[in-house]
Amino acid sequence: MSRLKSIGNWFEQRLQIGGAIREAMTHPVPRKSASWWYVFGSAALTLFILQVFSGIMLALTYVPSAAEAWNSLQFLNHGVTLGWFLRAVHGWGSNFMVAVVLIHLCQVFLFGAYKFPRELTWVVGVFLLLMTLGMAFTGQVLRFDQDAYWGLGIGASITSRIPFIGGYAVHMLLGGPIIAGATLSRFFALHVFVIPGLLIALVSVHLLLVLKLGINEWPMPGRLVRRATYLKEYEELTHKDGVPFVPTAIWKDMFFSAAIIVSVMACAWFFGPFGPSGYPDPTIVQTIPKPDFFFLWLYAMLALLPPSMETPALLIGPVIVIGFLILLPFLSGEGEKSWKRRPIAVVTLLLVAVALGTFTQLATYSPWSPVMNAWSGDPVPVEYLNGRSPLERQGALVFQVKQCRNCHSIGGSGGKRGPALDKVATNLTRDQFVRQVIQGGGNMPAYGKNLNPAEVTALVSFLETLRPSNQPAARDASQAAITSEEPPVAPPNAR
Amino acid sequence: MSDQDTNAISRRDLFAKIGILLNGLAVVILATPVIGYLMSPILAGDRSQYKRWIALGEIDEFPEGQTRLARFKNPITGVADGETDQIPCWVRRMQGEQFQVFAVNCAHLGCPVRWFAQSGLFMCPCHGGVYYQDGSRASGPPPRGLFEYHYKVEGGKLLIEAGQLPTLSTTAALRARKNGCQG
Numbered sequence: 068m069s070r071l072k073s074i075g076n077w078f079e080q081r082l083q084i085g086g087a088i089r090e091a092m093t094h095p096v097p098r099k100s101a102s103w104w105y106v107f108g109s110a111a112l113t114l115f116i117l118q119v120f121s122g123i124m125l126a127l128t129y130v131p132s133a134a135e136a137w138n139s140l141q142f143l144n145h146g147v148t149l150g151w152f153l154r155a156v157h158g159w160g161s162n163f164m165v166a167v168v169l170i171h172l173c174q175v176f177l178f179g180a181y182k183f184p185r186e187l188t189w190v191v192g193v194f195l196l197l198m199t200l201g202m203a204f205t206g207q208v209l210r211f212d213q214d215a216y217w218g219l220g221i222g223a224s225i226t227s228r229i230p231f232i233g234g235y236a237v238h239m240l241l242g243g244p245i246i247a248g249a250t251l252s253r254f255f256a257l258h259v260f261v262i263p264g265l266l267i268a269l270v271s272v273h274l275l276l277v278l279k280l281g282i283n284e285w286p287m288p289g290r291l292v293r294r295a296t297y298l299k300e301y302e303e304l305t306h307k308d309g310v311p312f313v314p315t316a317i318w319k320d321m322f323f324s325a326a327i328i329v330s331v332m333a334c335a336w337f338f339g340p341f342g343p344s345g346y347p348d349p350t351i352v353q354t355i356p357k358p359d360f361f362f363l364w365l366y367a368m369l370a371l372l373p374p375s376m377e378t379p380a381l382l383i384g385p386v387i388v389i390g391f392l393i394l395l396p397f398l399s400g401e402g403e404k405s406w407k408r409r410p411i412a413v414v415t416l417l418l419v420a421v422a423l424g425t426f427t428q429l430a431t432y433s434p435w436s437p438v439m440n441a442w443s444g445d446p447v448p449v450e451y452l453n454g455r456s457p458l459e460r461q462g463a464l465v466f467q468v469k470q471c472r473n474c475h476s477i478g479g480s481g482g483k484r485g486p487a488l489d490k491v492a493t494n495l496t497r498d499q500f501v502r503q504v505i506q507g508g509g510n511m512p513a514y515g516k517n518l519n520p521a522e523v524t525a526l527v528s529f530l531e532t533l534r535p536s537n538q539p540a541a542r543d544a545s546q547a548a549i550t551s552e553e554p555p556v557a558p559p560n561a562r
Numbered sequence: 563m564s565d566q567d568t569n570a571i572s573r574r575d576l577f578a579k580i581g582i583l584l585n586g587l588a589v590v591i592l593a594t595p596v597i598g599y600l601m602s603p604i605l606a607g608d609r610s611q612y613k614r615w616i617a618l619g620e621i622d623e624f625p626e627g628q629t630r631l632a633r634f635k636n637p638i639t640g641v642a643d644g645e646t647d648q649i650p651c652w653v654r655r656m657q658g659e660q661f662q663v664f665a666v667n668c669a670h671l672g673c674p675v676r677w678f679a680q681s682g683l684f685m686c687p688c689h690g691g692v693y694y695q696d697g698s699r700a701s702g703p704p705p706r707g708l709f710e711y712h713y714k715v716e717g718g719k720l721l722i723e724a725g726q727l728p729t730l731s732t733t734a735a736l737r738a739r740k741n742g743c744q745g
Binding site: 251442473 | 631643681705
């Protein structure tokens with residue numbers, strides 16, 4: 068024991084950092100801040116360390132070349148002992164890290180932690196969030212499969228919408244004229260050197276600021292932040308009602324971090340690694356690219372925005388959102404911290420959460436996309452053919468062969484791009500069917516050039532059968548007036 | 563120390579300032595080639611090096627009235643591109659030597675559109691863009707029709723001018739934009 072101590076002293080004599088470490092560890096925190104609500108920051112840091120560690124492990128096998136990356140991922144999955152597990156830990160760790168960083172953001176937002184004097188801590192945190200998302204996107208590219216390839220195409224297409232310099236920006240993003248080896252190399256450099264380096268630097272600043280300024284106190288309704296008095300009040304709070312960070316507060320951080328690591332490993336073990344999906348060969352056009360979970364909301368937004376709003380939303384939207392986040396502590400650096408007295412903050416957060424959640428949920432089944440193989444894969448339900456005339460059955464065939472099914476479902480299967488057609492005959496008359504099929508409209512292509520009159524007749528005959536037997540077919544009101552024997556009723560204001 | 567010394571710059575201050583200046587100069591000199599290196603994708607593209615005429619094959623490989631997937635090797639390649647330098651395109655032969663050659667990339671966000679011969683439509687799997695057989699927009703979010711390559715027929719072969727990923731600002735037919743015709 069004494070030998071251990073003498074070794075320690077030997078180092079301390081030279082490094083002279085023991086005092087600073089002791090001070091940092093035992094710095095007082097407000098008693099109520101030693102709470103389970105304050106564990107997300109340290110959990111994010113733990114996950115970052117896990118990502119660095121597992122990332123280095125993957126780099127031992129991964130080959131950052133467009134020709135070899137996919138094969139090296141397959142080799143990691145199948146050829147290296149527990150390579151699949153390390154890939155899974157890195158992939159799930161990424162998802163957990165984005166989630167925990169987002170929760171951390173929500174918590175400090177609701178607890179008013181961005182107010183004076185912690186403005187800079189918040190601003191640095193905003194950049195840490197952006198870099199975490201940057202790591203998630205570049206990591207998805209390194210998993211160089213079809214999703215990654217076409218994801219880069221989407222990135223390039225968004226970049227190309229920048230006015231004036233769009234073309235140059237695309238070539239800079241791709242490192243050349245097309246998505247190829249140079250593209251993967253630069254995303255590798257970003258994912259492995261540039262962004263992690265910046266992350267380490269900014270995390271250090273973020274932590275230093277937490278130590279220098281102290282952890283945010285538990286917000287009490289009515290206890291307002293004022294620049295003139297806050298520092299003194301915080302000083303009193305930590306000294307009168309403070310507890311040392313170690314050991315009173317830190318055990319909760321440690322418990323939670325351990326639980327997070329175990330959760331990542333459990334997900335990795337039971338659900339396995341992500342992909343890689345198909346081989347990144349652009350000539351394989353039979354693919355349905357989809358982004359990773361945390362970018363699904365964007366995927367949905369890009370499908371649902373009106374085309375005219377898309378470019379402004381893509382280019383100005385991020386500037387507004389990031390600008391708002393950065394300016395927030397300068398716009399409301401003082402005043403009420405408690406979420407109980409900040410209804411607009413709470414409603415804003417809920418709105419954003421509900422919107423992102425809804426978009427993400429929609430993107431899991433992407434109703435805006437045609438189902439590419441519905442026409443050849445989903446049979447027409449038997450009850451839609453039983454007792455039908457030959458012409459109507461021929462119409463069902465036209466319905467399938469002309470890929471109507473890719474966008475319109477019947478019997479619960481098929482695309483959701485257009486309306487389901489199970490009851491369509493209760494809404495449209497024969498004439499309306501013919502017009503809709505030939506001229507299209509309402510986001511439906513015109514089929515006039517691709518259907519001959521016989522096919523239209525058959526198709527419309529089939530469509531006319533699509534209604535429940537207990538509901539009448541749609542009928543043209545004016546038709547009745549023309550064919551009826553009685554003279555038409557004069558309009559009330561006619562002379 | 564005399565009075566005039568307080569205004570004069572001391573010898574070591576002067577050297578410190580010269581030292582800063584020298585290092586600043588070194589950084590500028592070093593940065594120039596580094597920036598040139600980083601900008602190389604733009605500089606190469608600006609000199610129109612990205613576009614070449616590439617043969618897609620004999621025109622007889624493309625039956626009249628049909629649209630078929632063709633592939634070509636991108637004229638600009640790197641050392642480790644794997645299959646990514648194989649670029650697909652949709653070739654529509656109307657009749658004789660009349661062609662339309664479309665990029666597979668949807669004009670919306672670049673996903674690969676698929677050709678459905680029966681309905682005569684290109685459909686995009688990502689956000690639901692649909693195009694008619696002549697490449698014009700039929701429905702969905704795309705802001706324009708499919709990107710079209712310039713083509714010519716020489717010695718019975720179909721050639722297209724290609725070489726870069728087509729997007730809204732790096733269209734398949736880059737030069738055509740300058741001539742004012744729809745690319």
